[in-house]
Amino acid sequence: MKSILIQAAWFCILLASFVTGLHAAFFDVMKFGAKGDGKADDSKAFTGAWGAACKAPGANTITAAGKFMAGPIWFQGPCKGPITIDAQKMNLLALPDPFAFKGHGGWVTFSQVIGVTINGGIFDGNGATTWNLPDCGKNGHICPLPANLQFNAVTGLRLIGLTNRNSKQFHLRIGSSKDVTIERYTVDAPGNSPNTDGVHIGQTSKVSIIGATIKTGDDCVSLGDGVQDVHVEKVTCGPGHGLAIGSLGKYPNEKPVLGVTVKNCTLTNTLNGARIKTWPGSPVGSATNMHFEDIIMNNVSNPILIDQQYCPWNQCKAGLASKVKLSGIGFKNIKGTSSSKMAMKIDCSPAVPCQGVVMNDINLIYKGKDGSAVSKCTNVKPSIIGKVVPAACSVHK
Ligand SMILES: *[C@@H]1O[C@H](CO)[C@@H](O)[C@H](O)[C@H]1NC(C)=O
Ligand SMILES: *[C@@H]1O[C@H](CO)[C@@H](O)[C@H](O)[C@H]1NC(C)=O
Numbered sequence: 537m538k539s540i541l542i543q544a545a546w547f548c549i550l551l552a553s554f555v556t557g558l559h560a561a562f563f564d565v566m567k568f569g570a571k572g573d574g575k576a577d578d579s580k581a582f583t584g585a586w587g588a589a590c591k592a593p594g595a596n597t598i599t600a601a602g603k604f605m606a607g608p609i610w611f612q613g614p615c616k617g618p619i620t621i622d623a624q625k626m627n628l629l630a631l632p633d634p635f636a637f638k639g640h641g642g643w644v645t646f647s648q649v650i651g652v653t654i655n656g657g658i659f660d661g662n663g664a665t666t667w668n669l670p671d672c673g674k675n676g677h678i679c680p681l682p683a684n685l686q687f688n689a690v691t692g693l694r695l696i697g698l699t700n701r702n703s704k705q706f707h708l709r710i711g712s713s714k715d716v717t718i719e720r721y722t723v724d725a726p727g728n729s730p731n732t733d734g735v736h737i738g739q740t741s742k743v744s745i746i747g748a749t750i751k752t753g754d755d756c757v758s759l760g761d762g763v764q765d766v767h768v769e770k771v772t773c774g775p776g777h778g779l780a781i782g783s784l785g786k787y788p789n790e791k792p793v794l795g796v797t798v799k800n801c802t803l804t805n806t807l808n809g810a811r812i813k814t815w816p817g818s819p820v821g822s823a824t825n826m827h828f829e830d831i832i833m834n835n836v837s838n839p840i841l842i843d844q845q846y847c848p849w850n851q852c853k854a855g856l857a858s859k860v861k862l863s864g865i866g867f868k869n870i871k872g873t874s875s876s877k878m879a880m881k882i883d884c885s886p887a888v889p890c891q892g893v894v895m896n897d898i899n900l901i902y903k904g905k906d907g908s909a910v911s912k913c914t915n916v917k918p919s920i921i922g923k924v925v926p927a928a929c930s931v932h933k
Contacts, residue, residue: 559594559617565604574603574629582609590615595651601625608640608682611649618651618692623658630662634669634681634704642686642709652687653694659684661703667729667753681705681731687713696720706733707752713740721748727775729753734776739791741765752776756806757798760784761821762791768798778808778836781826783846785818785860793823802832805875809839810867813846814885817856825864833872839900840867840880842890842916857887868896868921877902879926880911882918889915895928896921 563585566572570581582600589596590613597620606628630643637643643661646652661684669681684703687693690713697720700707707723710716716737723734734750737743738760744767750756756773758780759766773779779798784790803809810828814821833839842865844858862884879900884890895918902909913929920928 559592559596561589561592561594561596563589563596563598565598565600570600570604572602572604574605574627576605577607577631578604579606579609582606583611586611586619589619593617595620597622600628603627603629605629605631606643607631607636608642609644610640611644611646613647613649615649618653619649620653620655621657622655624656624697626656627658627660629660630682630684630704632662632665634666637682637704640682641680643682643684643704645686645688646690647688649690651692652690653696654698656697658699658701660701661707663702663704663725663729663732666704683707683709685709687711689713691715693717698722699724700734701725702729703732705731706736708735710735710737710743711739714742716740716743718743718745719747721745721750723748723750723752725752727751727753733758734773736760737763737766739763743767744769746770748772750776755780756803758782759793759796761793763796764794766796768796769800771801772804773801774804774806774834776806778803778806778811778838779828780808780811780813781823782811782813783815784813784823785815785821785858788819790819790821792821794825796826798828798831800830802834803836804834805836807837808841809833809836810870811838811841811843812862812865813841813843814858814860814862815852816845816847816858817853818858818860821860823860823862826862827866827868828870829866829868831870833870833874833900835873835875837874837876838878838881839872839874840870840882840898842882842884844883844885858885859887860885861888861891863891865890865892866894866896867898868894870897871899872901874900874902874909877904877906877910878912879909880928882911882913882916882929884915886915893918894921895919895924898924898928900925
């Protein structure tokens with residue numbers, strides 16, 4: 537009886553995929569009124585193609601080949617089936633004026649969709665004119681500036697071979713999503729472009745980022761609260777601020793971080809290497825099971841850094857302890873050069889000292905007139921495996 541039910545279920549799945557296959561259709565943005573001259577605002581053609589592809593049953597593909605310019609594009613689900621955007625020959629440029637994006641927070645946004653694939657594509661945020669605007673929110677300036685690409689509540693996201701350039705703010709923001717794969721990803725923005733994280737992911741589970749080259753002015757990859765089961769591999773960072781878990785503990789009701797592996801990455805001339813940061817005076821929170829392995833540091837200012845007093849622009853209550861508990865942290869096979877003497881700093885909270893920190897085979901070299909590299913540990917007693925240079929926390933307490 538049971539096996540008949542299983543067979544029936546399989547038959548239904550096969551039938552569904554067959555029907556889905558039959559309905560696969562293509563939706564070319566040119567047929568939805570795109571000019572494709574790289575000057576006219578083609579956003580309506582993109583949302584028009586999306587609307588049609590989304591309403592039609594089956595696994596549909598939107599195609600865009602050529603040069604396009606666009607203001608905010610909002611791709612809203614739910615859709616009848618998964619959607620692929622074939623952007624292999626697409627070069628999309630954002631309108632330069634940040635006010636065109638007022639109230640959007642993103643330039644190209646996908647919301648509440650099951651199954652999105654973007655194949656290729658160049659997304660150029662045209663951000664240069666916005667990078668030197670006065671601080672967000674002050675003097676009536678647009679706030680927040682738009683992220684190049686933003687995914688909210690998407691299940692089954694695949695970004696393959698995408699190039700993301702010169703965003704006005706984050707290049708890629710993913711939130712409240714599940715099952716995310718990013719492969720052969722490129723980010724290119726100058727080292728002095730503020731707040732232009734290569735990827736920021738929060739409240740999302742089952743993520744793999746495999747193969748990326750990220751040059752930008754802020755974090756290379758940053759993982760916020762509520763990320764679970766995240767794998768970051770073969771990522772090259774620099775310039776920029778390096779790989780970060782956090783910042784955590786800025787807001788109430790943040791979700792725990794659970795399971796992050798960062799492997800086989802190279803950082804060159806970045807401000808930080810492998811970093812975990814939490815705000816002082818934070819609400820209670822936790823981050824567990826975070827591993828950095830096989831990482832090469834080339835002239836990185838803070839190659840290994842746990843900072844539980846993260847407080848940029850003095851936005852926090854100084855002197856209060858962070859209540860975000862960090863545990864199960866590994867740094868393994870991390871080699872290369874530090875551009876500052878303090879190559880390794882593990883500054884944990886006095887309220888909730890770090891637990892289960894393991895340093896395994898580390899060799900960080902500093903060549904300065906003021907001597908060789910040092911480390912500093914506060915509120916943590918790391919376990920040492922193999923050879924660790926600079927000697928971890930043997931002197932400082
Ligand atoms: C990953 O490891 C391989 C083999 O050691 C190496 O050739 C490659 O450069 C590494 N990639 C990165 C991004 O570090
Ligand atoms: C190393 O990093 C420092 C500080 O970030 C920078 O001033 C210097 O130019 C870098 N050296 C090389 C060789 O890139």
